[in-house]
Amino acid sequence: MAPRPRTAEEVGTSPLRKEIYYEGYLYDVTDWIPDHPGGKIIEFYTDEGEDATIPIQQFHQRSIKQILARMKTFSKRPAINSTVAH
Numbered sequence: 001m002a003p004r005p006r007t008a009e010e011v012g013t014s015p016l017r018k019e020i021y022y023e024g025y026l027y028d029v030t031d032w033i034p035d036h037p038g039g040k041i042i043e044f045y046t047d048e049g050e051d052a053t054i055p056i057q058q059f060h061q062r063s064i065k066q067i068l069a070r071m072k073t074f075s076k077r078p079a080i081n082s083t084v085a086h
C-alpha cells in the first residue's frame with residue numbers, strides 16, 4: 001500500500017528532509033543520499049506518495065541483508081498515523 005501523504009503539520013516540521021517509504025515506514029535518507037552506491041536514482045523514490053519497497057528489494061536482491069542493516073541506522077516513523085482509529 002502506498003504511504004499516505006504527509007499532513008501539513010508534518011511537512012512543516014521538516015520541509016527539506018527526504019524520506020523513503022519501505023514496508024510501512026518512512027526512513028529519513030537525507031544525509032545518506034550522496035553516499036548511495038547506486039547513485040541519484042534513490043531520489044526519485046523520495047517524492048511524496050512513492051513506494052520504494054519493491055524497487056529496494058529488486059535492485060538489491062543479492063545484498064538485501066546489508067541494505068536492511070543500513071536502513072536500521074536511519075531514523076524512521078510509521079507511515080500511517082497511529083493516532084487515527086482504524
Ligand code: HEM
Pocket residue numbers: 020027029036037038039041042045052055056059060061062063066067070071
Ligand atoms: C534506503 C534505501 C536504500 C539503501 C539503504 C540502498 C543501499 C545500497 C547499497 C548498499 C548498494 C551497494 C550494494 C548493492 O549493489 O546492492 C546499492 C546499490 C544500488 N542501489 Fe540502492 N539503496 C537504497 C535504495 C535504492 C532505491 C530506491 C533504488 C532504486 C532503483 C536503488 C538502486 C540501486 C542500484 C541500481 C544499485 C546498484 C549500483 C551498481 O551496481 O552499480 N537503491 N544501494
